[in-house]
Amino acid sequence: xxxxxxxxxxxxxxxxxxxxxxxxxxxxxxxxxxxxxxxxxxxxxxxxxxxxxxxxxxxxxxxxxxxxxxxxxxxxxxxxxxxxxxxxxxxxxxxxxxxxxxxxxxxxxxxxxxxxxxxxxxxxxxxxxxxxxxxxxxxxxxxxxxxxxxxxxxxxxxxxxxxxxxxxxxxxxxxxxxxxxxxxxxxxxxxxxxxxxxxxxxxxxxxxxxxxxxxxxxxxxxxxxxxxxxxxxxxxxxxxxxxxxxxxxxxxxxxxxxxxxxxxxxxxxxxxxxxxxxxxxxxxxxxxxxxxxxxxxxxxxxxxxxxxxxxxxxxxxxxxxxxxxxxxxxxxxxxxxxxxxxxxxxxxxxxxxxxxxxxxxxxxxxxxxxxxxxxxxxxxxxxxxxxxxxxxxxxxxxxxxxxxxxxxxxxxxxxxxxxxxxxxxxxxxxxxxxxxxxxxxxxxxxxxxxxxxxxxxxxxxxxxxxxxxxxxxxxxxxxxxxxxxxxxxxxxxxxxxxxxxxxxxxxxxxxxxxxxxxxxxxxxxxxxxxxxxxxxxxxxxxxxxxxxxxxxxxxxx
Numbered sequence: 147x148x149x150x151x152x153x154x155x156x157x158x159x160x161x162x163x164x165x166x167x168x169x170x171x172x173x174x175x176x177x178x179x180x181x182x183x184x185x186x187x188x189x190x191x192x193x194x195x196x197x198x199x200x201x202x203x204x205x206x207x208x209x210x211x212x213x214x215x216x217x218x219x220x221x222x223x224x225x226x227x228x229x230x231x232x233x234x235x236x237x238x239x240x241x242x243x244x245x246x247x248x249x250x251x252x253x254x255x256x257x258x259x260x261x262x263x264x265x266x267x268x269x270x271x272x273x274x275x276x277x278x279x280x281x282x283x284x285x286x287x288x289x290x291x292x293x294x295x296x297x298x299x300x301x302x303x304x305x306x307x308x309x310x311x312x313x314x315x316x317x318x319x320x321x322x323x324x325x326x327x328x329x330x331x332x333x334x335x336x337x338x339x340x341x342x343x344x345x346x347x348x349x350x351x352x353x354x355x356x357x358x359x360x361x362x363x364x365x366x367x368x369x370x371x372x373x374x375x376x377x378x379x380x381x382x383x384x385x386x387x388x389x390x391x392x393x394x395x396x397x398x399x400x401x402x403x404x405x406x407x408x409x410x411x412x413x414x415x416x417x418x419x420x421x422x423x424x425x426x427x428x429x430x431x432x433x434x435x436x437x438x439x440x441x442x443x444x445x446x447x448x449x450x451x452x453x454x455x456x457x458x459x460x461x462x463x464x465x466x467x468x469x470x471x472x473x474x475x476x477x478x479x480x481x482x483x484x485x486x487x488x489x490x491x492x493x494x495x496x497x498x499x500x501x502x503x504x505x506x507x508x509x510x511x512x513x514x515x516x517x518x519x520x521x522x523x524x525x526x527x528x529x530x531x532x533x534x535x536x537x538x539x540x541x542x543x544x545x546x547x548x549x550x551x552x553x554x555x556x557x558x559x560x561x562x563x564x565x566x567x568x569x570x571x572x573x574x575x576x577x578x579x580x581x582x583x584x585x586x587x588x589x590x591x592x593x594x595x596x597x598x599x600x601x602x603x604x605x606x607x608x609x610x611x612x613x614x615x616x617x618x619x620x621x622x623x624x625x626x627x628x629x630x631x632x633x634x635x636x637x638x639x640x641x642x643x644x645x646x647x648x649x650x651x652x653x654x655x656x657x658x659x660x661x662x663x664x665x666x667x668x669x670x671x672x673x674x675x676x677x678x679x680x681x682x683x684x685x686x687x688x689x690x691x692x693x694x695x696x697x698x699x700x701x702x703x
Contacts, residue, residue, distance in 0.1 A: 197211070197262070198257060198258050200214070200215035202222075202524070203513055203516075203517040203524060204531070205223070205528065207223060207225075210227065211262060215227045216318070216412075216418065216419070217321070217329065219417055220397060220401070225513065225527075225528070226514050228517060229419070233257035234466055235466045239466055239467065242434070243434040243439075244434075247276055247283065247284035248269075248273045248277075249269070249272070251427040255423060255424070258423050267320070271316050271320060272313065276313075278302050278308075279300045280300045281297070281300040284300065284428075287435055287611065288577075291571070293612060295583070295611070296432050296446075298616075299580075301342070302345045303342045303345050304616060304620055304639060305337075305342055305616045306455065306613065306614075307342035309427070310420070310421040311339075311345070311414060312345075314343075314346060314418065314420050315346030315350055318347070318412065319352070322350075323352070328410055329352065329353055329354070330354045330410055330411050331343070331354065331355045331413070332400075332413070333396065333413065333415050334359070334393040334395070336363070336364065336504070337364045338503050340359050340364075340368070340372045343414040344380050344382075347380070349377050349379065355379055355380050356663055357372060357381070358385050359372065361385060361651060363505065365621050367639055368502075368620060370643065370645065372649070373648060373649040376648055383662065384649055384650070384651045385654050388654075389496070393510060395654065395656050399411060399656065416454025416455075417511065422457055422461065423458075425458035429458065429467060429469070430462060432444075433467055433468070441607070442608060443468045443469070443470045443608045444470065445470045445611070446613060447473035447610065448474065448586060449475045449586040450476065450482065451505065452511050453482060455613065456554075457515060460515065470608060471555050473554070473610075474555070477500075477560075478558070478561060479499065479504060480558040481507065482556060483556040483557060485512075485550075485556075486547075486550060486551065488547075489541055489542045489543070489544065489546070490541045491512070491534070491541070492538060493507050493534075493539070500581040500621065500623070501564060501580075513527070519546055520546075555593055556589070559588040559592075563588045564581050564624065565624065565628045566628075567579065567584040567585075568628035578629065579618060580614070580615070580616045580617060580618040580621050580624075580625070581625075582616055583612060617636065619635045619636060620639065650662065
């Protein structure tokens with residue numbers, strides 16, 4: 147019987163070995179508790195106060211600090227966080243006209259951050275965040291065919307989201323190091339947010355990053371950018387569904403308050419107010435480049451699906467920047483264009499297009515704008531959003547639509563329009579647009595054709611700028627179709643082509659994603675459940691060694 151025990155004993159160790167390798171236990175993360183404050187701050191424009199506080203658009207949560215707002219992401223009542231008031235910089239922004247991009251980012255962030263981050267630390271955080279960009283101006287503007295193009299694709303992942311997510315990654319790390327806490331970042335991406343978030347968070351101390359993307363609905367380059375990052379704190383999931391499915395799962399996880407607290411969930415999508423704050427900078431910076439004497443007026447055409455990028459422009463205007471109009475440029479998924487044209491915000495099925503980052507049926511950031519459109523009336527907004535969640539329909543009065551049109555114009559770009567615009571720009575000007583930027587250019591052309599004076603007025607005192615949101619090489623299929631040749635890959639994208647990748651394919655199920663997070667988060671010893679080649683080789687070696695040991699012991703018994 148002793149021999150039998152000796153032969154069996156090594157096998158009995160296998161479950162323990164497997165558990166230690168792949169399923170460590172005892173995981174626990176401390177949550178960021180929100181403190182109730184008895185005082186409130188008024189939101190009158192132009193008011194100064196020592197500390198900026200934040201509240202939910204739906205009214206149930208008030209008086210969060212900047213740090214709490216950054217980590218809260220989606221408010222516990224389902225709303226989005228907004229500042230108690232929008233800072234009025236009309237009396238001082240002209241003093242910043244000669245600042246570098248990182249110094250301007252510091253000045254823009256300062257009224258939102260207040261005294262929560264020492265100024266020297268905040269300035270250093272901005273400097274480090276934008277030192278990773280390949281162009282010395284960070285976001286240069288080129289004039290092409292008489293149209294100004296703001297190039298937002300000179301960051302590590304060649305997309306505009308680097309501007310916010312390089313800074314947000316450093317901000318997370320700063321707060322977490324200071325408090326010695328951990329955070330689990332969960333984000334949904336239709337393409338560019340995922341890679342920008344991953345590059346901003348990879349290797350960051352005390353941060354785990356889970357990115358959900360719709361399987362088969364991002365470009366091959368976008369998927370390679372995300373899945374070729376093998377840092378142990380990065381986890382990619384290809385969800386068998388649409389971007390809206392991914393976004394719904396993320397929102398459901400944030401609404402699960404017990405889960406949110408247990409794993410300290412944090413957001414990198416534009417529902418995070420810090421992302422909007424960081425993006426405000428390039429509206430001011432581009433204005434200063436166009437009007438060094440601050441004596442003109444600008445309009446911006448913004449390709450948008452989730453309404454985050456253009457919301458930053460709206461904030462810039464409210465903060466005092468001379469912005470005439472913001473042009474909402476959509477692809478065939480035109481819920482935003484329909485709203486600004488008819489006042490109806492109705493959900494339609496998502497259509498797959500050449501501009502996948504805008505293949506969105508519900509613009510999650512739009513709630514913030516509605517909050518302001520409804521006069522910051524949280525009760526009215528909550529009722530409207532509850533009705534929209536039930537029916538998929540929302541409509542505003544003609545009077546509110548007229549108010550919205552004072553700030554926003556809109557146009558929709560079809561698939562053929564996208565290809566034709568890329569082709570014509572390439573042929574006439576030798577400049578290649580990505581399909582999202584093509585939507586922005588086409589929107590301006592469409593409005594000019596309708597003789598909308600705000601778009602056709604290109605005088606010395608008014609300029610229209612199109613935001614170029616991504617490098618064309620990220621969308622080779624659309625560019626090849628339009629120009630007859632694939633775009634040249636920059637070195638950073640070429641390096642992804644043959645790289646090792648790691649990702650999971652999972653159903654569009656909140657319980658499935660929740661379970662994956664629970665079994666992947668490192669335990670208190672730092673052990674992880676990441677299935678890489680190294681892990682599998684290690685497991686195989688250990689199993690083989692145990693087996694051989696069992697055989698040898700058995701022979702000698």
